[in-house]
Amino acid sequence: MCQQPTIPLINDKIVFYGAGSMAEAIVRGMIARSVISSENITMLNRSSSERLAELRSRYGVKGSNDPGHKAEILANANVIVLAMKPKDAAEALRGLAPLLSPGQLIVSVIAGLTIRTIQALLGTTQPVVRTMPNTSSTIGLGATGIAFSKEVDDSGRRLALNIFESVGITSVIEEERMEILTGISGSGPAYIYYMMEAMTAAGIRGGLTPEQSAELTVQSVLGAARMVQQTGEEPAALRKKVTSPNGATQAAIETLEKGDFFETVIAAVNSCAERSREMGAAVEKELL
């Protein structure tokens, strides 16, 4: 079994600015791991008080949409995690700018949004950590890419790493690689879910019950991922062990090859990276 590293208790006040799926995944993962007291987490969104009430009751975090209170919360945070959609980022960052003081760490999970654009919208050389997590952070199995602006000091780096190491693995990368990383690990879970949907549907069409088909699919995906992780063998080598010459698996792989499976997955990863760049560029345009 893979042991998670021990994460020191995080005593900083963290504000999630944007309270959707990704923010909830990180919060849920951190609270489950007991690395932070829920009192030190505040979640804010644009307008939905019902959503904040739900998060408060689910995780014991704070959250308010009262405009005066919101400004005070943001001004007093040690860390502000930007977790809104790219299309909402420019307006949110412009509103945030007058509230910030120099030491506050900005952590972005927003796809495509560059450090340069964040700092330009804020109008300050605020320390910025650009990340790309994924929703498996919910269960401590996230995979997060991290890039730091030059203003982030050692304690800021450690703090950001602590946050994301508490919900999975982290990989510090050059910022230019963030889009391709998004194509693999940020969006990757969706491709696996899609494959699982197809496998489950095939089982049902072949006469298995939906429950049987779903359970067998989940266990097969889980087992395959664990086999790669625990045996240290390459996926290609493990695939060969399943594929008897001229056997049943070979017939299945040949069908996948006819659909150009390998190159289609690579094209999908590249489309994701390209779309991330486009979304970032659209925010950058708002600077003009």
Ligand SMILES: NC(=O)C1=CN([C@@H]2O[C@H](COP(=O)(O)OP(=O)(O)OC[C@H]3O[C@@H](n4cnc5c(N)ncnc54)[C@H](O)[C@@H]3O)[C@@H](O)[C@H]2O)C=CC1
């Ligand atoms: N969902 C995912 O798997 C992943 C998402 N991301 C990134 O996370 C960000 C959020 O994505 P989701 O959580 O899926 O979206 P979501 O739609 O579930 O949540 C977005 C949240 O931002 C809030 N918001 C919008 N405008 C705001 C404003 N001006 N001020 C404060 N809050 C505002 C909304 O009210 C909502 O709570 C995106 O930028 C996305 O690129 C990154 C990695 C994975």
Ligand SMILES: O=C(O)[C@@H]1CCC=N1
């Ligand atoms: O679909 C999106 O734009 C975001 C980025 C990574 C996962 N979800």
